[in-house]
Amino acid sequence: MIEVITPNHHHTRTPFLPFAVPDLDESEIELVNEAIRSGWITTGPKALQFEAEFARAVAAKHAIAVNSCTAAMHLALESIGLQRGDEVITSPYTFAATAEVVRYFDAAPVFVDIEPATFNIDPALIEQAITPRTKAIIPVHVGGLPAEMEEILAIARKHGLAVIEDAAHAFPAMYNGAMVGNLGSNATCFSFYATKTITTAEGGMITTNDDALAERCRIMALHGISKDAWKRYTAEGSWYDEIVSAGYKYNMSDIAAAMGLAQLRKAERMLKRRKQIAESYTAAFSHILTLRAPVSSRGHAWHLYMLRLDFEDGRSESGGRRSERDRAWFIEELKRRNIGASVHFIPLHLYPYYKQTYGYNPLDFPIAYREYQREVSLPIYSKMTDEDVGDVVAAVQEITEQYSC
Numbered sequence: 001m002i003e004v005i006t007p008n009h010h011h012t013r014t015p016f017l018p019f020a021v022p023d024l025d026e027s028e029i030e031l032v033n034e035a036i037r038s039g040w041i042t043t044g045p046k047a048l049q050f051e052a053e054f055a056r057a058v059a060a061k062h063a064i065a066v067n068s069c070t071a072a073m074h075l076a077l078e079s080i081g082l083q084r085g086d087e088v089i090t091s092p093y094t095f096a097a098t099a100e101v102v103r104y105f106d107a108a109p110v111f112v113d114i115e116p117a118t119f120n121i122d123p124a125l126i127e128q129a130i131t132p133r134t135k136a137i138i139p140v141h142v143g144g145l146p147a148e149m150e151e152i153l154a155i156a157r158k159h160g161l162a163v164i165e166d167a168a169h170a171f172p173a174m175y176n177g178a179m180v181g182n183l184g185s186n187a188t189c190f191s192f193y194a195t196k197t198i199t200t201a202e203g204g205m206i207t208t209n210d211d212a213l214a215e216r217c218r219i220m221a222l223h224g225i226s227k228d229a230w231k232r233y234t235a236e237g238s239w240y241d242e243i244v245s246a247g248y249k250y251n252m253s254d255i256a257a258a259m260g261l262a263q264l265r266k267a268e269r270m271l272k273r274r275k276q277i278a279e280s281y282t283a284a285f286s287h288i289l290t291l292r293a294p295v296s297s298r299g300h301a302w303h304l305y306m307l308r309l310d311f312e313d314g315r316s317e318s319g320g321r322r323s324e325r326d327r328a329w330f331i332e333e334l335k336r337r338n339i340g341a342s343v344h345f346i347p348l349h350l351y352p353y354y355k356q357t358y359g360y361n362p363l364d365f366p367i368a369y370r371e372y373q374r375e376v377s378l379p380i381y382s383k384m385t386d387e388d389v390g391d392v393v394a395a396v397q398e399i400t401e402q403y404s405c
């Protein structure tokens with residue numbers, strides 16, 4: 001057999017452009033140094049300040065800093081009283097954490113398909129998934145584009161359900177003029193993982209306007225102890241405390257919070273840059289590819305730029321399989337040009353654990369399945385230069401031209 005190698009001219013930039021890079025500079029170093037020099041490195045004044053400033057940034061009454069968004073969602077579900085055997089509605093188009101926190105309670109995640117335009121949970125499909133066991137809904141603001149919260153909150157009110165937002169991608173994001181973090185749900189959970197829109201390396205935040213929920217999260221984040229433990233070691237503190245529940249160890253250190261304070265101050269600038277990059281991409285690709293539809297009343301955080309490859313038009317008899325192969329090829333071609341890319345998300349119902357535990361088939365959630373097969377996430381972060389953006393645009397254009405000839 002002779003393998004035919006067709007000459008394939010392409011432009012390769014150097015060095016490799018990673019898919020995600022945090023925007024760190026002297027300001028993080030300075031604030032982290034301050035924490036180290038102060039001698040107080042775990043939860044203390046910096047964490048309190050970060051909470052206060054974050055609460056102000058999203059206009060929420062309370063902000064509780066924790067060591068991940070996963071921890072934040074675990075605490076939020078605990079404080080709404082989720083029990084074994086309960087059900088929680090969410091979409092399969094998300095990261096592992098959204099559903100695994102439901103499993104922590106031996107409760108069941110019940111998946112509902114997404115809206116094709118936004119990758120977010122489809123509110124029109126929620127009510128038919130509600131049963132007497134349903135306790136809560138977890139909408140995910142995929143890529144930083146807020147879910148249809150007005151409809152979701154109305155459904156929740158009608159059926160007496162809690163709403164916990166997975167806002168891992170959604171700081172700073174807006175919906176109908178209000179910040180995500182203060183949209184009227186029971187709690188909103190943010191992530192400060194290294195690749196997210198602001199980072200503390202590892203970290204998360206719960207925001208809420210509910211005093212009792214905030215208090216419960218605070219207590220459970222630190223061993224179920226009923227007062228701020230750090231006060232025990234200060235002059236005005238005492239040695240006495242009370243364990244009121246078997247809690248967890250989810251508090252955020254002052255080292256992490258120091259980084260968060262520096263990041264918070266840059267959040268607007270970083271968002272502005274991501275927005276610029278998104279606009280450049282959209283302007284360049286709108287002729288050649290089907291893109292996610294912009295939804296005007298929503299303030300996108302632009303954590304992800306989710307390209308939708310339009311491989312269907314008259315090319316694909318076998319449907320999905322073909323798209324998936326073409327998508328893999330597309331990412332390979334980007335890599336050959338030294339550009340990192342990713343896929344968001346492999347829907348949870350396709351994974352062995354959820355498939356085996358709940359007997360899901362790929363087509364149980366046909367929109368999530370179809371969109372997954374043709375999605376490619378491009379680099380979008382404030383450290384990218386205009387040249388970097390130009391390289392991504394040129395590479396995508398080159399690859400699509402190659403595909404159509």
Ligand SMILES: *Cc1c(COP(=O)(O)O)cnc(C)c1O
Nearest residue numbers: 068069070095097168191192193
């Ligand atoms: C990253 C992410 C999480 C988990 O965040 P951690 O801070 O790493 O726990 C949850 N949900 C979504 C959608 C995410 O992308």
